[in-house]
Amino acid sequence: MIESKLSKSQYLRGLQCHKKLWLYRNRKDLLEEPDAAQQALFDTGTDVGLLAQQLFPGGEEIRFEEGNFDDKIQRTKDLIESGVKTIYEATFKYDGVLVMVDILHKGRSGWQLYEVKSSTQVKDVHYDDVAVQYYVLNGSGLNIAKTALVHINSQYVREGELDIKQLFAIEDLTESVLEQQDEVVETLELIRVSVQGEEPDIDIGPHCSDPYECDFTDYCWKHIPEVSIFNLSRLRGSKKWELYNQGIIEFNDLPDDYPLNSAQEKQVEAHLNGTEFLDKPEIEKFLKTLSYPLYFLDFETYQSAIPQFDGLRPYVQIPFQYSLHFQINENGKLEHKEFLAMEGEDPRESLVKKLVEDIPRDVCVLAYNMGFEKGVIRNLAEQFPNYADHLMDIHDNMLDLMAPFRSKDIYLKEMKGSYSIKYVLPALVPGLSYQDLKIKEGGQASSTYATLHLIEDEKEREEIRQNLLAYCKLDTLAMVKILKFLQSTVFPR
Numbered sequence: 001m002i003e004s005k006l007s008k009s010q011y012l013r014g015l016q017c018h019k020k021l022w023l024y025r026n027r028k029d030l031l032e033e034p035d036a037a038q039q040a041l042f043d044t045g046t047d048v049g050l051l052a053q054q055l056f057p058g059g060e061e062i063r064f065e066e067g068n069f070d071d072k073i074q075r076t077k078d079l080i081e082s083g084v085k086t087i088y089e090a091t092f093k094y095d096g097v098l099v100m101v102d103i104l105h106k107g108r109s110g111w112q113l114y115e116v117k118s119s120t121q122v123k124d125v126h127y128d129d130v131a132v133q134y135y136v137l138n139g140s141g142l143n144i145a146k147t148a149l150v151h152i153n154s155q156y157v158r159e160g161e162l163d164i165k166q167l168f169a170i171e172d173l174t175e176s177v178l179e180q181q182d183e184v185v186e187t188l189e190l191i192r193v194s195v196q197g198e199e200p201d202i203d204i205g206p207h208c209s210d211p212y213e214c215d216f217t218d219y220c221w222k223h224i225p226e227v228s229i230f231n232l233s234r235l236r237g238s239k240k241w242e243l244y245n246q247g248i249i250e251f252n253d254l255p256d257d258y259p260l261n262s263a264q265e266k267q268v269e270a271h272l273n274g275t276e277f278l279d280k281p282e283i284e285k286f287l288k289t290l291s292y293p294l295y296f297l298d299f300e301t302y303q304s305a306i307p308q309f310d311g312l313r314p315y316v317q318i319p320f321q322y323s324l325h326f327q328i329n330e331n332g333k334l335e336h337k338e339f340l341a342m343e344g345e346d347p348r349e350s351l352v353k354k355l356v357e358d359i360p361r362d363v364c365v366l367a368y369n370m371g372f373e374k375g376v377i378r379n380l381a382e383q384f385p386n387y388a389d390h391l392m393d394i395h396d397n398m399l400d401l402m403a404p405f406r407s408k409d410i411y412l413k414e415m416k417g418s419y420s421i422k423y424v425l426p427a428l429v430p431g432l433s434y435q436d437l438k439i440k441e442g443g444q445a446s447s448t449y450a451t452l453h454l455i456e457d458e459k460e461r462e463e464i465r466q467n468l469l470a471y472c473k474l475d476t477l478a479m480v481k482i483l484k485f486l487q488s489t490v491f492p493r
């Protein structure tokens with residue numbers, strides 16, 4: 001066997017794609033930094049891991065900063081020998097593979113290995129994750145009676161103190177993990193061969209995002225242009241890969257008889273010939289569904305795996321901010337209201353109170369991708385029954401400005417196959433852009449607000465609050481401008 005040291009995370013990298021591991025070990029310079037959303041996910045994982053330790057309280061922790069890995073392995077050994085029943089981050093090495101076990105607990109019939117994940121269900125990759133840990137611990141001579149995955153129970157609703165036993169679900173994976181042991185040996189052998197040689201000749205494929213988004217996509221995907229068959233709207237992933245594997249990458253390469261629906265036809269035609277699609281009768285039909293006074297609403301939300309306040313389930317969207325532009329009549333003055341909750345507090349009730357104050361009953365409310373806004377309002381109505389009537393009035397009077405773009409009643413090549421406001425806005429209103437703002441997208445707004453209370457400097461906090469307000473305000477102003485564009489196109493003055 002070829003000797004090559006691997007950590008568990010490297011094993012999982014190699015399992016996803018040999019090249020992903022090879023690049024990680026040989027071309028760290030190409031590794032992409034996690035974006036705000038990915039970083040938030042990592043941070044959530046750390047918080048959830050720490051909290052899950054309370055399922056088995058009183059254990060000893062092998063701290064990451066405590067010496068090198070050999071020291072950690074030795075300390076784990078010492079703790080086991082001294083009769084400690086629970087160890088967090090217990091560290092082992094066998095066959096050149098290093099693993100740190102989230103929770104190792106000694107039960108009546110032997111040791112139990114618990115891997116903690118912040119997901120709400122067991123995924124295929126979790127079996128691989130636990131299987132390689134079992135391989136190492138078993139090989140190290142430990143009697144493992146049970147292997148399990150601890151994950152978030154999405155049905156838990158917090159009332160009062162956090163109930164750790166309800167927050168987490170434990171799934172026993174022992175049987176499958178034992179069955180997978182031969183596979184682990186084979187995988188290790190293959191991975192080791194691949195890391196020894198030259199860069200593996202592996203093309204891009206569905207594995208680039210399954211089970212994780214690869215952090216070398218800039219490097220491997222550089223031959224894919226900004227607009228390609230991968231942007232072809234509403235085409236199933238498997239179909240895109242079928243095309244790619246036939247060497248069809250750009251719209252130009254598509255065979256003439258390739259079956260496209262009308263939206264896809266428009267997209268291809270717009271891209272190849274610069275044709276602008278504007279179905280005036282359909283847009284007019286949409287515009288006639290609107291009425292004044294007209295309110296433009298946009299929420300910003302964040303999610304937390306660990307419910308922070310009463311009545312919350314894990315990962316439910318918690319609104320903390322909204323922007324509201326409104327016009328009493330079509331030629332009336334454009335007015336603006338906004339709300340941003342105080343950081344570190346439960347934002348929901350104060351937001352609800354202000355929202356029902358700011359939006360009267362029986363008015364037309366426009367959102368962009370209203371499914372999201374409606375979902376937030378329904379949750380709030382459930383959580384605050386005193387305001388449910390008014391909230392559901394707003395909900396029921398909501399219309400979606402995204403509708404004409406989703407159906408491609410209007411389509412320009414600058415929209416790059418997307419109907420997201422981030423593409424539609426620069427295509428229709430080039431002067432208005434998110435680029436000059438400090439906060440440029442929703443994920444960044446969420447993580448900024450979720451950690452705002454940790455910033456001690458008041459002035460800095462205030463500055464960040466202003467950045468959040470500016471971002472959300474642009475979202476509704478963008479809607480106003482997009483609507484104006486549609487109106488002036490259909491009813492030119």
Ligand code: SF4
Binds near residue numbers: 016207214216220
């Ligand atoms: S981008 Fe795809 S092909 Fe490239 S290393 Fe990652 S998974 Fe492998």
